[in-house]
Amino acid sequence: xxxxxxxxxxxxxxxxxxxxxxxxxxxxxxxxxxxxxxxxxxxxxxxxxxxxxxxxxxxxxxxxxxxxxxxxxxxxxxxxxxxxxxxxxxxxxxxxxxxxxxxxxx
Amino acid sequence: xxxxxxxxxxxxxxxxxxxxxxxxxxxxxxxxxxxxxxxxxxxxxxxxxxxxxxxxxxxxxxxxxxxxxxxxxxxxxxxxxxxxxxxxxxxxxxxxxxxxxxxxxxxxxxxxxxxxxxxxxxxxx
Numbered sequence: 001x002x003x004x005x006x007x008x009x010x011x012x013x014x015x016x017x018x019x020x021x022x023x024x025x026x027x028x029x030x031x032x033x034x035x036x037x038x039x040x041x042x043x044x045x046x047x048x049x050x051x052x053x054x055x056x057x058x059x060x061x062x063x064x065x066x067x068x069x070x071x072x073x074x075x076x077x078x079x080x081x082x083x084x085x086x087x088x089x090x091x092x093x094x095x096x097x098x099x100x101x102x103x104x105x106x
Numbered sequence: 107x108x109x110x111x112x113x114x115x116x117x118x119x120x121x122x123x124x125x126x127x128x129x130x131x132x133x134x135x136x137x138x139x140x141x142x143x144x145x146x147x148x149x150x151x152x153x154x155x156x157x158x159x160x161x162x163x164x165x166x167x168x169x170x171x172x173x174x175x176x177x178x179x180x181x182x183x184x185x186x187x188x189x190x191x192x193x194x195x196x197x198x199x200x201x202x203x204x205x206x207x208x209x210x211x212x213x214x215x216x217x218x219x220x221x222x223x224x225x226x227x228x229x230x231x
Binding site: 049 | 141150151152153156164166167168200205213215216217218219221222223224
C-alpha cells in the first residue's frame with residue numbers, strides 16, 4: 001500500500017485563502033479527491049479528479065496538483081468551512097485516505 | 107428517503123463477528139460499486155473494501171483475512187462482515203457509493219459520492 005500525508009492543522013481568518021496540501025509518491029499517476037467532514041457527520045465529497053467540483057459545492061473550493069503534492073484551496077474562507085478535510089486516492093484494488101487536516105477559522 | 111440506510115449491531119464482545127447492512131435508495135444499484143469505510147474515534151478514514159453488483163470484491167490488505175462484503179441485488183443491499191473483532195475495530199462504519207472507471211486517456215478514477223450516515227460499533231468485554 002502507499003501513504004498520503006496531510007498537515008494536521010491549518011488556521012486562517014475569515015475571508016482569507018486556505019491551502020491544504022496532500023503529498024504522496026503515487027499522486028503523479030493517480031487522481032486525488034477531497035472530502036469535508038464536520039463533527040458528527042459523514043464525509044462530503046468536495047473535489048474529484050484533482051480539480052473538478054460536484055454540483056452544489058461552492059466555487060470557492062478548488063483543487064490543483066503539482067508533482068507529488070495536491071492542494072485543496074478555499075478562497076474567501078467562511079466560518080462554515082471549519083471542518084476536517086481528507087484527501088484520497090486509489091489504484092485498482094486499493095484505496096487510501098490521508099490522515100486529515102483540521103481547518104480552523106479564527 | 108435516506109439515499110443509503112445502514113444498520114447493524116452496535117455493541118460487540120471481542121472475538122465476535124461484526125455485521126452491518128446498507129440499503130440503497132438512490133440511482134441504479136447495478137450500475138455502481140459499493141464500499142465500506144470506517145473511522146476509529148478521533149482518527150481518520152480507512153477504506154475496508156468494495157463490491158460490485160456481480161459480487162466481485164476488493165479488500166484492504168490489512169483487513170482482508172477477516173472481511174467479507176456481500177451483495178443482495180434483489181433487495182438493493184450490500185453487507186459487511188468482520189470476524190474476530192477486537193477493541194481496535196471500534197469505529198464508525200460508513201457505507202458509500204463508489205464512482206469508478208477509466209477516462210478516455212486511460213486514467214483510473216475511484217471515489218465516493220454518496221455516504222451513509224454511519225453506524226457506531228463498539229467492541230468491549
